[in-house]
Amino acid sequence: MTKPLISVEALAKRYPKRGGGETTVFEDIWLPIHPGEFVCLIGHSGCGKTTILNVLAGLDRPTDGAVIVDGREISGPSLDRAVIFQGHSLLPWMTALENVAFAVSSRHPEWSREKVREHCRFYLNLVHLSGAEDKKPSELSGGMKQRVGIARALAIEPKMLLMDEPFSALDALTRGSLQDEVRRICTETRQTVFMITHDIDEAMLLADRIVLMTNGPQAKIAEVVENTLPPDRRPATMHKHPNYYPLRNHLLDFLVTRSKTFAQDIAGKPYDPRKVPVVRPVPAEALAAV
Ligand SMILES: Nc1ncnc2c1ncn2[C@@H]1O[C@H](COP(=O)(O)OP(=O)(O)OP(=O)(O)O)[C@@H](O)[C@H]1O
Numbered sequence: 526m527t528k529p530l531i532s533v534e535a536l537a538k539r540y541p542k543r544g545g546g547e548t549t550v551f552e553d554i555w556l557p558i559h560p561g562e563f564v565c566l567i568g569h570s571g572c573g574k575t576t577i578l579n580v581l582a583g584l585d586r587p588t589d590g591a592v593i594v595d596g597r598e599i600s601g602p603s604l605d606r607a608v609i610f611q612g613h614s615l616l617p618w619m620t621a622l623e624n625v626a627f628a629v630s631s632r633h634p635e636w637s638r639e640k641v642r643e644h645c646r647f648y649l650n651l652v653h654l655s656g657a658e659d660k661k662p663s664e665l666s667g668g669m670k671q672r673v674g675i676a677r678a679l680a681i682e683p684k685m686l687l688m689d690e691p692f693s694a695l696d697a698l699t700r701g702s703l704q705d706e707v708r709r710i711c712t713e714t715r716q717t718v719f720m721i722t723h724d725i726d727e728a729m730l731l732a733d734r735i736v737l738m739t740n741g742p743q744a745k746i747a748e749v750v751e752n753t754l755p756p757d758r759r760p761a762t763m764h765k766h767p768n769y770y771p772l773r774n775h776l777l778d779f780l781v782t783r784s785k786t787f788a789q790d791i792a793g794k795p796y797d798p799r800k801v802p803v804v805r806p807v808p809a810e811a812l813a814a815v
Pocket residue numbers: 540550568569570571572573574575576577741
């Protein structure tokens with residue numbers, strides 16, 4: 526396997542408790558992310574997913590552990606790690622193109638105005654926003670605003686894209702088409718992505734690996750699930766593949782049951798946070814045939 530692009534090592538986050546002591550939100554999180562991989566993190570509300578993403582972005586500090594990039598611990602935000610949040614976070618007084626250009630000019634201060642605009646137009650076109658370049662955020666739909674946010678993140682050509690539930694505020698139809706596009710773009714550009722989602726189908730469509738976190742406090746990574754669906758999967762047809770339900774049921778079973786009972790389940794058994802089980806759900810017949 527290739528060297529990880531980013532390595533999450535022994536990460537923990539604790540907060541002081543009112544009245545003394547401290548609460549451990551999560552601990553002993555180890556996760557290598559390799560170049561070109563799409564990794565989704567799934568877990569219940571409050572287990573610390575956003576905190577982990579913020580630490581990866583350099584926007585928050587862990588209590589213990591570190592995030593290593595190119596052999597060095599990250600110490601703050603970088604244009605090498607672009608973040609797409611749930612809300613679009615566009616500057617309201619700028620047009621779509623200007624919002625993207627603002628980020629691109631920070632990345633490439635030496636580029637001419639025309640070169641920046643040409644580069645931005647390429648990425649706005651990639652997310653199907655040609656024609657809306659001169660519109661302000663108030664003139665764009667929710668889906669279009671999120672597309673501008675995606676174009677802005679991609680246009681700075683980050684080593685890693687960090688996405689915190691980027692589609693959750695969109696209606697189902699817009700969400701589906703945007704997920705499909707993000708998958709196409711990330712596959713074509715071999716973009717490395719770390720994404721948080723609550724949506725199992727979204728994770729199954731987009732991710733190569735799905736990382737399952739137990740409930741907090743003291744949340745941990747319980748296991749890593751490899752996506753057993755074919756690489757050419759599409760939202761409208763992936764449910765027809767024989768691996769769809771084994772994979773979906775495995776993820777659902779974790780969220781409904783095992784995310785809560787993990788601590789009891791592993792009591793007295795060896796648990797190495799650096800080597801959590803890797804699972805490849807396939808139909809029972811396929812296993813029997815091996
Ligand atoms: N400043 C703080 N002081 C104390 N606890 C905090 C603070 N900030 C966050 N927390 C706690 O840390 C935990 C993790 O928060 P985080 O937002 O990372 O969870 P999450 O898994 O992303 O949740 P969600 O899915 O609801 O977005 C939560 O239980 C939250 O209450």
